[in-house]
Amino acid sequence: MSVKYIAKSSAIASRLLGGEMMVMSSADSTFFTLNPVATVVWQAADGVTPLTEIVADHVCAEFEVDAETAHRDVERFVEELSQHGILLVSETPIAVSATSPTEAA
Amino acid sequence: MNPSYQITVEIGGMPILLQTQDDSFRRLLARRYAGFVDSAARPRFEFDIELTTPSRKAPDEGVRVEMQDGMWRLRRGDFRAQWNPDAGRGRIRQSANPYSIDSVLRIVHTLILAQEGGFLLHAAGAIRKGRAFLFSGVSGAGKTTISRLAPPDVTLLTDEVSYIRRVDAGYRACGTPFAGELARVGENCSAPIGSLFFLAQGPENKIEPMATAEAVRRLMRNILFFAEDVALVDSVFQSACEFVERVPVQRLTFAPDSRVWRMIG
Numbered sequence: 001m002s003v004k005y006i007a008k009s010s011a012i013a014s015r016l017l018g019g020e021m022m023v024m025s026s027a028d029s030t031f032f033t034l035n036p037v038a039t040v041v042w043q044a045a046d047g048v049t050p051l052t053e054i055v056a057d058h059v060c061a062e063f064e065v066d067a068e069t070a071h072r073d074v075e076r077f078v079e080e081l082s083q084h085g086i087l088l089v090s091e092t093p094i095a096v097s098a099t100s101p102t103e104a105a
Numbered sequence: 106m107n108p109s110y111q112i113t114v115e116i117g118g119m120p121i122l123l124q125t126q127d128d129s130f131r132r133l134l135a136r137r138y139a140g141f142v143d144s145a146a147r148p149r150f151e152f153d154i155e156l157t158t159p160s161r162k163a164p165d166e167g168v169r170v171e172m173q174d175g176m177w178r179l180r181r182g183d184f185r186a187q188w189n190p191d192a193g194r195g196r197i198r199q200s201a202n203p204y205s206i207d208s209v210l211r212i213v214h215t216l217i218l219a220q221e222g223g224f225l226l227h228a229a230g231a232i233r234k235g236r237a238f239l240f241s242g243v244s245g246a247g248k249t250t251i252s253r254l255a256p257p258d259v260t261l262l263t264d265e266v267s268y269i270r271r272v273d274a275g276y277r278a279c280g281t282p283f284a285g286e287l288a289r290v291g292e293n294c295s296a297p298i299g300s301l302f303f304l305a306q307g308p309e310n311k312i313e314p315m316a317t318a319e320a321v322r323r324l325m326r327n328i329l330f331f332a333e334d335v336a337l338v339d340s341v342f343q344s345a346c347e348f349v350e351r352v353p354v355q356r357l358t359f360a361p362d363s364r365v366w367r368m369i370g
Binding site for chain 2: 012024
């Protein structure tokens with residue numbers, strides 16, 4: 001299995017509000033509300049931490065879920081957000097300049 | 106040198122001077138913005154209006170708002186405008202009609218407000234007992250109806266577009282001349298916002314809470330915004346989230362009769 005890196009697109013706005021992470025695409029105004037698992041993945045999407053490490057350190061550790069289930073769920077979430085251009089996915093680390101300029105809490 | 110005629114239109118406490126070489130057009134503007142003209146106000150921004158022959162293009166054709174080299178460029182079938190916000194000056198090319206200048210002013214105000222944490226919202230607005238109440242929704246949701254049903258102690262700010270300013274830790278709603286089906290210009294006054302209601306029509310009157318995410322989603326859908334600038338879109342999104350954090354946002358279902366106003370204020 002190849003290593004994957006994820007980073008937030010520069011064309012998004014996001015904010016943690018009332019315990020929920022809200023993400024909006026500046027390009028087409030698509031709006032997402034992330035569940036708690038997706039939120040920790042989103043917050044850890046720094047472009048340089050491998051996705052497997054994010055799942056192990058954040059998802060499995062914080063949500064007491066087995067690795068196989070966590071990987072399957074996270075892959076699905078990453079795929080969906082990348083299709084909307086909200087998450088960038090690469091087999092090599094992603095430059096910091098490509099990440100989101102704003103993430104308010 | 107041709108004489109120029111000026112008029113200062115102050116909406117939301119933001120005086121904008123409009124300058125034209127056609128006195129009849131200035132008089133048309135004075136009638137259109139009656140109640141919002143303040144010749145004593147010191148303008149924050151100034152626009153020269155160059156009148157042209159009417160365009161054959163449909164007014165709603167392709168609104169484009171872009172920032173290039175520090176200059177906002179606004180373009181639609183019936184007007185062209187450019188505005189340098191740092192210099193405080195701009196220029197508008199349009200025919201002598203009130204609809205084009207109305208659209209330019211709406212766009213300019215959305216850009217000004219975006220920098221200050223405020224926005225224009227598709228919403229009727231009214232003041233009761235010192236607080237403003239906003240009624241938002243898509244066309245047909247009931248903005249005009251609820252405005253028409255307002256009792257005499259209510260001051261109508263607008264039946265179509267609400268002007269929302271961030272003031273200290275709260276928000277104020279200001280009256281606008283941007284009228285909807287009621288074709289009535291709002292009162293030029295403001296008040297702190299008590300609640301924002303998203304409208305639905307139904308068999309009985311009721312107010313229900315709205316989840317935070319749904320409130321932000323509905324709010325974003327009804328904010329007037331034209332620019333495709335990523336930083337500005339981000340700014341408006343953050344403003345919408347902050348608004349939802351500070352102002353109660355609820356769903357108001359109402360039967361179209363005046364009893365709904367017993368629940369408001």
